[in-house]
Structure formats: C-alpha cells, structure tokens
Amino acid sequence: MTDTASVSRLSLRRRETLEGWLFVSPTVIGFLIFFLGPLIAIFVYAMSDWNFLSGEAMFVGLANFEDALFQNPDFWHVVRNSAVFALGLVPLNVALALFLAVALARPFRGVILFRTIFFAPVITSAIAWAIVWRFMLQGESGAVNQLLAYLGIAGPNWLREPNWAMAAVIVTRVIKMVGLNMILYIAALQSIPRDYEEAAGLEGASRWQIFRMITLPLLAPTTLVITVLTTIGSFKVFDHIYQMTGGGPENGTLVLAFYIYQQGFQFFDIGYASALAMIMFVIVMALTIVQVLLRRKEAA
Template sequence: MTSRDNAARSARVPWLTLKTRETLEAWLFVSPTFIGFLIFFLGPLIAIFYYSMTEWNLLSQQATFVGLGNFQNALLENPDFWHVVRNSVIFALGLVPLNMALALSLALALSRPFFGVVFFRTVFFAPVVTSAIAWAIVWKFMLQGEGGAVNQMLAWIGIDGPNWLREPNWAMAAVIVTRVIKMVGLNMILYIAALQAIPRDYEEAAMLEGASRWQIFRMIVWPLLAPTTLVILVLTTIGSFKVFDHIYQMTGGGPENGTLVLAFYIYQQGFKFFNVGYAAALALIMFAIVMALTLLQVMLRRREME
C-alpha cells in the first residue's frame, strides 16, 4: 500500500471514533435527567447541609455560622422537638398498621372477578387521585362539632359525638383515619397485583389436601406476599413521616400541639418563624429518622426470610 493510499484512508476516518460518538450520544440522552438531578436534588441537598450549619433568618437576611448548634438545640435543648417526634411516631403507629390491614382486606375481597368489581376498585382508589387539600377541607367540615355530618349521623343512633378536630384526645385519631381513607386505595392496588400474580395451583392443591381458607392464607398467600408487604411497609412509613397537607388544612398542628408532627414543625420554623437554619437541621434529622426506620424494616424482613 503506497503512502498516497494511506493518506486517502486517513482522510476518510472521522474525527471522532465510533466509541466516542456513542459515548457523547449517551450523555446527550441522559443529560436532561442528570441536569435535573443536579438542580433539583443534589443542589438543594448541599444547600440544606450548609443552611443547617448557620443561624439564618429570612427577614434579616443575616447568616451566622454556628456549626452543630442547630442540631444541639433540637436534640438537647428544645423540649418541643421531642414532643413533635412523639406525635410523629404516634401518627405512624396509628396509620401504618391500619392502612396495611385495611388495604389487604380490600385486596382479598376485590382480587377475584365478580360483577361490579371494577366499580368497587374505582371507588376505593378514587381518593388517591383526589386533591389532598380538597379532601382535607371536606373532612374538616364533616368533622365539625354539632354541625358536622359525622356527628349528625351519630346523633341518629343516640351518640353525642365530640368536636373531633378541637379536642386533643380525638384530633390525632381523626387525622389518622381520614389519611388512611385517602391513601388506602394505593396499597390496595399493590396487594391486588401481588395476589393475582400468585399461581392458583397452590391454592387448589391445598384445598384438595383439606386446608381451610385461613390455613391457605397463613401458610401460602401471606408468605408469598412478603416482598409486596415490605415495599408497602416502607413506603407507608415514609409517607406517614412526610404528612403535611392534612395537618396544615385540618388542625394546623393543634389543638394544644396535639397533632404537631415533624414535617409541619419544619414548615413552621422555616416559613412562619423564618428560622431557615434550624428548619434545615430538622429536615436532616427527619431524613435520618426515616432512613433508620427503613433500614431497620429491611433488616428485620431479611432476618425473618432467612
């Protein structure tokens, strides 16, 4: 091959190799997601870490570096913080088991085809896609004192209902129940999908052996639902600690701070009292609590499966 042929062949070689072009094309395809990740996730996360180390008031626009002072204030000096954490734990302990039990019961009832099953699934799932603020407003009117629809129905059977959202002993229970009704449809759909994925051969074989419905559920269905149950448990727990809209619209954290949960407390500190640094520290503490609970649930589930 002459030098002229080599020069002509080199001229035909593109400036970018095929591997380089494929790499650039791949980065171009993922760049919108990557840029969104930097702007809307990584950037705010770094900003929260920075703000949590400062004492910054939005009104004065003055920031003072205090190190871990905000965390020390929340964990060791401010008694309101532990009251708020207690309310958040009570809310989660009330919402998660009730939501999962009701979702599983509905899924067991609606997983088999029968006349009208689509209608009932739609009815129970409709609150999930309903505006949370609109849902809370409707229930706020329904749970009023003597004029509320709930107490009026109770009066028909001779029960004098309380002012649900204005009495400390009832406000938390009312918020939990309305939140369960709002979100139970999502977990119901997840359970229905898991139930329909279980082969019917297992159930038929167990019935031929004389197993009862309860034995089939306990020994066959429930163990096969374990992965779905873990996902639902983790998502529902995280959602219970992030609840804000119901508290904001229905009780505002009252009465007597009886429904003041962590997410709403962070909102108060940041946008009502304008203590941005303290609110950022509280947000990181909430993130740590949710992460710890999630890892604990995963570890316990793995140990149980082993």
C-alpha cells in the same frame, strides 16, 4: 490496516459511550438539580443561623442540631407525635389495603366500580379532602356527629380534643391513601399462580390456612414496599395537619413536617428549619434501613 481498524473501534467505543451518557443525562441532571443540589443546600443552611425575614445569616456549625436534640423540649414532643401518627397510620393502612385487595382481587359483578370508589380519594386534592373532613368532623354541627346523634351516640369534638384529633387525622389520611396500596396488593395477588392454592386445597387446607401459609409469604416483598412507602409518607404529611388542626389542639397533632413549616415560614428561622429537615431525613432513612434489614432477616 490494523491501526485503522483499532482507531475505528476506538471511535465507535467513544461514540457509544457518548450516546450512553446522552441517554442518561436527563436523569443525571434531574438528580443533581432536584435531589443532590437541594440536599447539599439544606445541609449548608442547617449550619447557619439565617433569619429569612431580615436576611441576616451567620455560620453556627452544629448549634441548630444541638438545640433541637438537647435543648428544645418541643422537638421531642413533635417527634413523639410523629411516631404516634406513623404507628397509627401504617398498620391500619396496610391491613385495610390488604383486606380490600383480597376482597376485590378476583372478578365479580361490579368489581371495577368498587375499585374505583376506593381509589378515587387517592386522586382527589388533598386540601379539598381535608377541608371536607374538617367540616364533617365539627362539633354538633358536623355530619359525623349528627349521624352519631341519630344513632343515640354523643360524639366528641373530634378536632378540638387532643386524643381525638390525632385519631381523626390518622383515619382520614388512611381513607385518602389506602386505595393506592390496595391497587399494589391487587397486582401482587393477581401475579400469584393459582396452582399453589389449588394444590393446598387438594391437600385439605382451609382458605385461612392457604392465605396465612401461602398468600401472605408470597406477598411479603409487596408488603415491604408498601410499608416503607407508607412510613415515609406518614412523616411527610403536612396538608392534612395544616388544614384540619393546624397542629392543635394543645400541639396534640404537631408533627415534624408541620413543625418544620412553622419554624421556616412562620418564624422565618430557615437555618433551624433546615436542621430539623435533616434530622427528619435521617430518621426516615434509618426506619427504611431497619425495615429492609428485618425483611432480609425473615427471608433468610
């Protein structure tokens, strides 16, 4: 009787284990096919000199990485552009999203309309968005410069001057994606108990003091998530650069994602492009780890 019960329990345990694996198998299979598999493949490609056009491939070890890091001056120019893009986009996006969230977190007449207006660019096609802004930011014929001319201001040729081109791409990207971070902040603000603010108000704290001393610290976890996601997204931007500037003028907006595209699909150097992609992966991962560690240090 005891042996039968043990066999029954063992069979039940195996059945539960099998059912558990069946439930998680879609996630595991998807992880292996769409993440781990391509990651291994791109590492293998990065160790080879593979010309996609001719089909010739040769194992070269770390030569592609050495070329990018120590021999190719264009690489560090591209990294600098990517850093400038990220340093311009991330703070502006986070600050504007927080401002909009604070303004639109509490109900008032028309709040849904305003939230919809600011969120609409997020679901708009990125290519269509970039095309529209490319026409709006043209020289004298662009809508932006025509508006400035009406106000008596001579606007620059936004997309044909290196410094202005980078600023233009950053601002249009911020407007495109700020609505998503705004929604995340609104959700976080609405989850904060009103008791904290009411108690601080009874103690004589001003609205700015309540925001700085109570609201901002409570939003810190959300701010970390938004900052990390926005930083990762800033290094992955391709469509805006491709459609608005093509990396120009004078390579002033040539960022890492677009440079990888050039090497792989314009120059057909798949091995070198794969090495660049691995380097970008390491850079983004390092930045993410640094941000998480800084957040933990502040929390401690």
